[in-house]
Amino acid sequence: MFNFLKKKIKQILTKVKKDITPELEILLLEAGVSLEVVDNLIKDIKGKDNVKKALKQSILSGLEAKKIKVKNKPFIVLITGINGTGKTTSLAKLAHRFLKKKKTVVVAASDTFRAAAIEQLSEHCKKLGIKMIKHNYGADPSAVAFDTIQYAKAKGIDIVMIDTSGRLHVDSGLMRELEKIKKVTKPDLSLLVIDSTTGNDAVEQAKAFSHLIDGFIISKADIDERGGAIISVSKVTGKPIYFIGKGQKYGDLEEFSPEKIIEALDL
Numbered sequence: 001m002f003n004f005l006k007k008k009i010k011q012i013l014t015k016v017k018k019d020i021t022p023e024l025e026i027l028l029l030e031a032g033v034s035l036e037v038v039d040n041l042i043k044d045i046k047g048k049d050n051v052k053k054a055l056k057q058s059i060l061s062g063l064e065a066k067k068i069k070v071k072n073k074p075f076i077v078l079i080t081g082i083n084g085t086g087k088t089t090s091l092a093k094l095a096h097r098f099l100k101k102k103k104t105v106v107v108a109a110s111d112t113f114r115a116a117a118i119e120q121l122s123e124h125c126k127k128l129g130i131k132m133i134k135h136n137y138g139a140d141p142s143a144v145a146f147d148t149i150q151y152a153k154a155k156g157i158d159i160v161m162i163d164t165s166g167r168l169h170v171d172s173g174l175m176r177e178l179e180k181i182k183k184v185t186k187p188d189l190s191l192l193v194i195d196s197t198t199g200n201d202a203v204e205q206a207k208a209f210s211h212l213i214d215g216f217i218i219s220k221a222d223i224d225e226r227g228g229a230i231i232s233v234s235k236v237t238g239k240p241i242y243f244i245g246k247g248q249k250y251g252d253l254e255e256f257s258p259e260k261i262i263e264a265l266d267l
């Protein structure tokens with residue numbers, strides 16, 4: 001994570017040149033930090049004696065972390081995002097985390113849209129030893145989620161997790177579907193999964209979904225050298241990052257920590 005940015009920042013910061021901000025600006029853009037965030041960062045460091053410290057403070061001021069607090073029973077978690085970002089994998093990782101905390105979990109197979117989505121989720125649930133509620137493909141995702149919540153209430157299960165189909169934010173049909181699921185299930189926590197390797201587009205996704213979510217899971221940080229998405233999404237939306245996905249195993253989901261990001265950047 002951040003190897004590219006870390007190495008380059010170091011190179012630039014060690015230069016004795018007077019104004020290194022133009023170089024930093026280009027570097028941050030190359031790293032996939034969104035244009036408006038780069039503008040902000042540059043404004044914060046311009047003219048500062050200690051550029052490293054100013055950059056660190058400016059990055060930190062845009063990073064917001066939050067931990068899950070399970071309040072209600074069942075506690076309903078909705079996972080959303082565009083195609084292939086890692087929703088289903090992140091859901092399974094998060095379920096694993098709840099199980100480790102001795103919570104009981106049931107999963108709604110509300111991706112009734114993509115071929116093999118139900119089977120994929122079912123495999124995860126088998127491995128994790130948790131129940132999945134499903135309907136047929138083409139069924140109303142809200143109805144699946146509703147049934148899952150009824151099941152959780154009847155059985156006294158702590159957590160309901162809802163897997164949804166990948167949607168393009170420009171696709172208003174799927175966006176309406178998400179709005180309907182939210183209206184029917186009233187989730188306690190709606191998380192948008194963003195693939196960190198998508199760079200600048202991550203910010204567009206974050207903005208498009210912002211009104212429907214509480215925060216983010218940033219997936220695939222293990223294969224992202226640049227890290228621009230992580231630096232940008234909270235700053236532009238004001239919503240926190242809950243977790244970072246760092247691999248394919250269930251244990252590869254870390255609670256987000258701004259300090260760790262600063263450490264990874266060696267600032």
Ligand SMILES: Nc1nc2c(ncn2[C@@H]2O[C@H](COP(=O)(O)OP(=O)(O)OP(=O)(O)O)[C@@H](O)[C@H]2O)c(=O)[nH]1
Binds near residue numbers: 083166220248
């Ligand atoms: N390296 C790495 N791969 C990941 C991570 N999270 C998910 N993946 C991989 O990304 C691919 C897509 O993951 P899914 O969980 O199926 O994504 P999805 O968003 O549910 O996909 P759709 O339901 O088709 O929209 C899979 O091959 C996952 O193994 C991660 O943190 N790191």
Ligand SMILES: [Mg+2]
Binds near residue numbers: 111165
């Ligand atoms: Mg999926």
